Amino acid sequence: MSGVEGYMYPNEITLYWSVLIVLYPYITGLVAGAFILASLVRIFNVKAVAPTYRLALLTALAFLIVAPLPLMFHLGHPERSPEMYFTPHATSAMAMFGYVYMWYLMAVLVFEIWLDYRRDIVHLSQSTTGLKRLLYRVMTLGSDNVSPHALAIDHKVGWIVTLVGIPSAFILHGYVGFIFGSLKSNPWWNSPLMPVVFIFSAMVSGIAAVLLIYMFTAKMRKMPIDMPCVDTTAMYLFYIFILDFSLEMLDLIHRVYEADESFRTLNFMVHTKLYFSQIVLQICIGTLVPLLLLAIVQVTNLPAIIRKRIYVISGCLVQVAVFSMRWNVVIGGQLFSKSFLGYTTYKMALVTKEGLLMAIFLTLLPLAILWVLLKLLPPWPDKELAYIEAAAAPTT
Amino acid sequence: MSLFKDAGHLFRFAFLFVVAFFVFLVVRHFVVPKTFGEYGHYRAAAIGEIAAHPIHFAGHETCETCHADILDVKKAGKHAGVNCEACHGPLANHANDPSIAPPKLDTAVLCIRCHAVSAAKPKGFPQIDPAQHSGGVPCETCHQPHSPAIQTGGAK
Amino acid sequence: MNVDRRHFLIMLPAAAIAWKYVLAGTPEESPNYKMSDHWWSMLIDIPKCIGCGNCVRACALENDVPEGHFRTWVERYHVTDWDMVNPEVISPDGGKEGFPAAQVDDNGKYFFVPKLCNHCADSPCTQVCPVGATFISPDGVVLIDQTYCLGCAYCVQACPYGCRYIHPEKKVADKCTLCYHRITKGLTTACCEACPTGARQLADLKDPNDPIHAFLRTHNVQVLKPQMATGAKVFYNELDGSVR
Numbered sequence: 001m002s003g004v005e006g007y008m009y010p011n012e013i014t015l016y017w018s019v020l021i022v023l024y025p026y027i028t029g030l031v032a033g034a035f036i037l038a039s040l041v042r043i044f045n046v047k048a049v050a051p052t053y054r055l056a057l058l059t060a061l062a063f064l065i066v067a068p069l070p071l072m073f074h075l076g077h078p079e080r081s082p083e084m085y086f087t088p089h090a091t092s093a094m095a096m097f098g099y100v101y102m103w104y105l106m107a108v109l110v111f112e113i114w115l116d117y118r119r120d121i122v123h124l125s126q127s128t129t130g131l132k133r134l135l136y137r138v139m140t141l142g143s144d145n146v147s148p149h150a151l152a153i154d155h156k157v158g159w160i161v162t163l164v165g166i167p168s169a170f171i172l173h174g175y176v177g178f179i180f181g182s183l184k185s186n187p188w189w190n191s192p193l194m195p196v197v198f199i200f201s202a203m204v205s206g207i208a209a210v211l212l213i214y215m216f217t218a219k220m221r222k223m224p225i226d227m228p229c230v231d232t233t234a235m236y237l238f239y240i241f242i243l244d245f246s247l248e249m250l251d252l253i254h255r256v257y258e259a260d261e262s263f264r265t266l267n268f269m270v271h272t273k274l275y276f277s278q279i280v281l282q283i284c285i286g287t288l289v290p291l292l293l294l295a296i297v298q299v300t301n302l303p304a305i306i307r308k309r310i311y312v313i314s315g316c317l318v319q320v321a322v323f324s325m326r327w328n329v330v331i332g333g334q335l336f337s338k339s340f341l342g343y344t345t346y347k348m349a350l351v352t353k354e355g356l357l358m359a360i361f362l363t364l365l366p367l368a369i370l371w372v373l374l375k376l377l378p379p380w381p382d383k384e385l386a387y388i389e390a391a392a393a394p395t396t
Numbered sequence: 397m398s399l400f401k402d403a404g405h406l407f408r409f410a411f412l413f414v415v416a417f418f419v420f421l422v423v424r425h426f427v428v429p430k431t432f433g434e435y436g437h438y439r440a441a442a443i444g445e446i447a448a449h450p451i452h453f454a455g456h457e458t459c460e461t462c463h464a465d466i467l468d469v470k471k472a473g474k475h476a477g478v479n480c481e482a483c484h485g486p487l488a489n490h491a492n493d494p495s496i497a498p499p500k501l502d503t504a505v506l507c508i509r510c511h512a513v514s515a516a517k518p519k520g521f522p523q524i525d526p527a528q529h530s531g532g533v534p535c536e537t538c539h540q541p542h543s544p545a546i547q548t549g550g551a552k
Numbered sequence: 553m554n555v556d557r558r559h560f561l562i563m564l565p566a567a568a569i570a571w572k573y574v575l576a577g578t579p580e581e582s583p584n585y586k587m588s589d590h591w592w593s594m595l596i597d598i599p600k601c602i603g604c605g606n607c608v609r610a611c612a613l614e615n616d617v618p619e620g621h622f623r624t625w626v627e628r629y630h631v632t633d634w635d636m637v638n639p640e641v642i643s644p645d646g647g648k649e650g651f652p653a654a655q656v657d658d659n660g661k662y663f664f665v666p667k668l669c670n671h672c673a674d675s676p677c678t679q680v681c682p683v684g685a686t687f688i689s690p691d692g693v694v695l696i697d698q699t700y701c702l703g704c705a706y707c708v709q710a711c712p713y714g715c716r717y718i719h720p721e722k723k724v725a726d727k728c729t730l731c732y733h734r735i736t737k738g739l740t741t742a743c744c745e746a747c748p749t750g751a752r753q754l755a756d757l758k759d760p761n762d763p764i765h766a767f768l769r770t771h772n773v774q775v776l777k778p779q780m781a782t783g784a785k786v787f788y789n790e791l792d793g794s795v796r
Contacts, residue, residue, distance in 0.1 A: 007641040009667075009714025010622045016705035016718055076703015076723030083683040083702065086424050089437050094706050095682035111409065118405065141412070143405035150402035157406065184780060185676055185712035338714055339796050341641055429700075438687035442697035443587075449733035452614045453742045478748045482606055486613050486742075509650055510604045510748055516628055516654040516662035517602045521749075 006342025015334045015346050018354040019327075020070035023362055025176045025198065026326045027067045030366075032173035032199065033206010034060040035109070035165055040236065042162040048232035054116065054379030055217070056210045061109050062370035068101060070362050073353050093179045104172045108165040114139070115158040117377050119146045135376075173202045180329060187262035188269075188333040193251045200244035205322035207237045212315040215308065217374070227304050231297075234311050238294040241318070245287055248325070265340040273335050273343060278328045286321020290314035452486035455479075459491070466542055473543025474522075483541065503535040585736050590691040591758040592671065592730055593785035594741075595767060598792075600751035601664040603628055608648040610746030611668075614731065621717045622646040623728040624668040624743055631794045632660035639794045665788070665795050666752060668743070669694060669715040669728035670776060673783030677707035677716060686725060692757075692785065693732050698724045712780045730754075757785070 004013055038056040040046040072078045085102075088095035114121075122144045125136035174195040180186075181194025211233050218225045255263065270278055293310045296302070302310070331346050349355035434440035456479040460467045463480070470476055481487060483506055490496045513523040524530075530538075538546050603626055611617060611624045626647030630640040644651065647664075654662050671694050678686050678694060685701035688694050701724035708716045708725060719726040731741035739745070740754045755764035767773070767789070774791040775784035788795075 007627075007643070010620075010625050010643055010646045011708075011717040012714045013620075014717070016708050071704075074704070076705075076718060077701070080683075080700070080702050082427070083685075083700065085420070086428050087432060087437070087684050089682055089684045091679045092682045092706070094680060094704065097682070106413070114409065141405060141408040143408055145402060145405060147402060150405070153399070153403050153406070179706075183676070183680070183710055185710050334709075338712055339641065341639070341796075432684070435690055436687055437684040439684075439697050439700055442687075442700065443689050443695065443732075445697075445699075446695050446729055446732050447736045449615075449729075451734060451737075451739070453610060453734075453739075453745045455734075455739045455745055475748075477750055479745050481610075482746045482748045486610070509606070510602055512650075512653060514603070514651065514653040514662075515656045516630075516651065516664065518599055521602055 003345030003347065004342060006337070007339060008337040008342045008344050009339055012334075012337055013344050015331070015344070017330055017334060018074060018346075019331075019348055019356065019359045020074045020354050020362070022323070022327045022330045023359050024067065024070040024074075025173075025330070026205070026323050027063050027070070027362075027366065028173050028176055029198065029202030029322060029326075030206045030209050031060045031064045031067060031104075032169040032202040033204065033208075034063070034210050035169045035206070036203050037207045037210050037233070037236075039162050039166050039169075042159060043166065046232065046236075048228045049236075051226045051229045051381065052210050052214050052233060054113075054377075055214055056206075057109065057113050057116070058373045058377065058379055059210050059213055059370060060206075061113060062373055063366040064101075064105055064109060065369055066362060066366040068097075069365070070359075071097075073358060073362075093175060093182055096175055100168075100172050100175060104165075104168050108161060108168050112158055112161045112165065113377070115154045115161065118154055119151060120377065122146045170199055174199050180333065185338060186333050187260070188266055188336070189329065191251060193247060193254075194329075197244070197247050197251060200240060200247055201322050201325055204237065204241045204244050204318055207233060207240065208315040208318040211237065211311060212319075213370070215312060221380070223380075225308065227307070230311055231307065234294060234297060234307075234314070237314070237318070238291070238298060241287075241291060241294070245291065262340055265336050269332065269336050269343060273345070274328055274332050277324050278332070282321050282324035282328060286317050286324055290317040290321070451488050453481050454486075454488040454491040456481070459487070462494070469540075469542045473540075474545055475542060503541065507535045507539075507541075585738075587690040589758060590735075590756050591785075592692045592735060593755045593757050593764065593787065594668070594671075594730070594744075595753040595755050595764055595773075595787050595789065596666055597751045597753070597789045598663055598665060599790050600749045601626070601666055602749055602751075603647060603651045603664040604748065605647045605650045606746040606748060607666060607743035607752060608646050610742040611728075612648070614734075614742035615729070618720050618726075621720070621726070623715075623726075624666060626651075627665045627667060628654070628662065629665060629792065629795060630654070630657070630660055630662050631792060632657075634659070636794055661792075663792060665791075666743075667713065667715070667776075668786060669730070670713055670782065670784035670786045671728075671730055673785060674781065676710040676712065676780070676782055680706045680710040682706065689732070691736075693730045693735075694727070695729055695732060696725050696727065698722060698726070701725050712777050712782065713784075755787075 034056045037049065038053050038060070041050050041053040072081060075081060084095060084098040088098060118140070121136055121139045123146075125133060125140050125144070128136060177195030177198030180189040181191050183189050211230060214233075215225055215230065255266070290313070293314050297307055297310055334344075335346065336343050351357050429439045429441065431440035432438065435443075459480040466480075470478075483501065484498055487498050490498050508526055511522060511524055513525045517523055535541075605626060607624055608622065608626060611622075615623055617623050624646075625643055627641050627643045628647070628651050630642075632640075642651070651664075671688075671692060673688070673692065675688060675694050678688055681687075682704065683700060683702060685698075686694065686696045686707055698719075703718055703723045703725065705718055705725065708718065711727075716725055716727045718724065731739075731743075734741060735754060741752075744752045744754045753764070756762045757764065764787075768787065771789050773787045773789050775787060776791075777784075777796060
């Protein structure tokens with residue numbers, strides 16, 4: 001059999017978790033990370049990053065809407081997926097997905113966005129016409145009470161929702177790590193650090209993504225970039241990235257030092273089949289380079305234009321690192337035999353239901369959804385908004 | 397009073413949740429299979445469905461109800477412990493309808509499967525190198541498959 | 553003479569009734585089968601296995617196993633005395649057509665290891681199924697409800713023994729059922745039926761008269777990967793430490 005070295009159990013030669021299962025933790029990671037950035041403003045009172053608050057929430061929502069799709073397309077029988085809601089198996093980590101997802105989508109993200117945007121929604125439902133007006137009317141749920149007292153209540157409730165949202169974001173993504181970390185059958189996955197590493201890498205990727213989207217949208221709208229905001233965001237990115245990298249290295253060092261029965265096999269795999277994606281992409285290019293760049297920004301006094309470029313480069317490299325990390329976990333965990341006697345090869349399909357094109361489509365889809373959300377619920381600061389509205393509807 | 401009034405939109409949102417939850421409960425009631433949970437967290441009827449899969453190997457006891465004469469021969473020989481369908485293959489359709497003739501067997505393939513020499517086989521197991529052993533002469537020329545020891549005068 | 557005798561025998565009520573239930577295939581018509589009376593397992597006697605591949609072929613025929621996937625397979629180990637923990641293992645096409653001849657090797661030993669689902673009592677695969685599509689039946693057999701399975705393959709990942717696969721046409725998890733359709737009707741499994749040397753023995757741990765009890769008391773018997781604590785119920789006689 002081509003692609004097999006040494007001995008694989010005969011049923012192990014095919015990989016059943018494909019690139020879509022790589023994409024899934026990457027996308028939920030972006031959701032969790034973006035939400036944590038939003039909570040910095042709301043709960044931890046980091047005023048400097050306030051301009052990214054609404055953008056972060058909408059980014060989280062756009063990616064969360066897409067998050068279950070890679071799972072669905074990977075299932076042998078997507079039409080049976082509602083069984084997860086009807087008969088969730090209490091002992092299965094995966095069974096949690098349906099409920100955690102629904103909770104996070106409806107009770108956290110949609111609720112918080114609704115509370116935060118309610119005044120705008122009511123306003124827009126009165127200033128727009130036609131289909132758009134109808135849409136905003138539905139979104140008001142028939143209540144246009146935006147009295148100061150009502151808004152004060154919204155603010156308080158929103159604060160509580162964000163507070164609840166932080167552990168929810170951790171659960172949403174930590175459980176993805178748990179799905180892998182809790183399998184005793186697979187030594188590459190089996191680690192209690194797995195959920196923690198997943199959460200921290202999620203925060204890193206999510207914060208970097210919002211940073212990139214913020215800078216990109218500002219450029220598109222020809223608005224100045226709020227430098228204190230991106231500087232602070234980058235600073236948080238830098239520190240959380242250090243934590244994330246330390247945890248990943250702790251996991252690695254622990255494995256190397258412990259050198260249990262699986263070590264020979266996994267070590268060989270990292271030096272051969274995973275060398276490019278793990279050592280080169282994830283650790284060197286994706287982690288060490290941006291860490292170095294961000295560290296330089298922290299200790300020197302570079303001009304704004306250089307800082308912006310560094311942030312863009314670092315943000316992109318971080319995405320490479322986190323995506324490679326998901327790849328190395330998901331694909332790497334299936335490349336070696338559970339007999340520790342051989343290796344197989346992952347051959348990515350191109351146009352199938354689980355192929356490369358589908359993966360690219362599912363990566364771009366949240367960006368398209370975000371674009372629609374940005375049109376529908378502009379997250380820009382009030383004075384910009386007033387300016388845009390005035391230009392769009394001069395009569396009101 | 398004004399708290400209630402100014403939080404009215406929140407109740408509307410909560411109301412949507414409650415409605416959705418009840419719709420979910422109703423749908424769940426109709427969708428979950430009837431026997432789900434009878435023995436554990438699974439559809440109990442699945443056990444019966446799996447047990448109803450078709451049988452292909454009839455089992456030696458079924459063969460022996462008709463072919464007792466063969467059984468008598470086999471019982472006395474080295475192949476006493478070998479079940480009929482180990483060599484003859486699955487014959488439930490023949491047991492069901494004896495007019496369906498079992499496929500002809502090729503001893504050149506069949507005997508070698510077990511008895512070709514290999515260092516990996518248990519030491520005590522009879523093994524031969526087919527080329528040296530018979531030089532192409534069919535196995536059944538000397539060995540009767542149902543009682544393979546070569547008959548030299550006496551029985552066995 | 554012979555033909556007459558066969559016709560006479562097939563008319564015998566006992567035999568006719570037995571076969572009728574075998575054919576009917578429904579558990580309701582297996583009158584004396586009570587799930588709570590059984591706890592199924594299997595015994596593999598490694599010194600008896602000759603690597604003929606009969607079990608693999610029989611399993612594929614009995615259960616319509618898709619090409620390239622295996623509910624049972626046979627591995628051949630070659631363990632050398634200078635590297636006991638890194639054996640050389642082969643299983644060409646799951647051992648379906650037997651194995652190439654091995655040459656006498658003074659440095660090591662050869663033996664065959666038939667593998668199948670261990671029907672674990674604490675099975676990691678049923679634990680992770682998100683919807684309850686795979687389960688341990690009351691008589692101790694790990695089964696899959698293929699009309700309920702999502703095909704998420706989490707169970708495939710969770711099995712430490714590589715016993716599960718996704719059926720390429722049905723798109724659901726598939727694996728050994730311990731020939732549940734046979735053992736519930738008093739037959740043995742297809743692999744045991746086809747094994748010429750008795751290297752495989754179906755066993756019922758709840759049956760006090762089953763020879764498994766005497767065997768377990770008097771032999772050096774182990775399960776695969778005991779460190780996984782899966783409660784595996786396929787017992788191996790004379791299992792070498794290098795097997796995994």
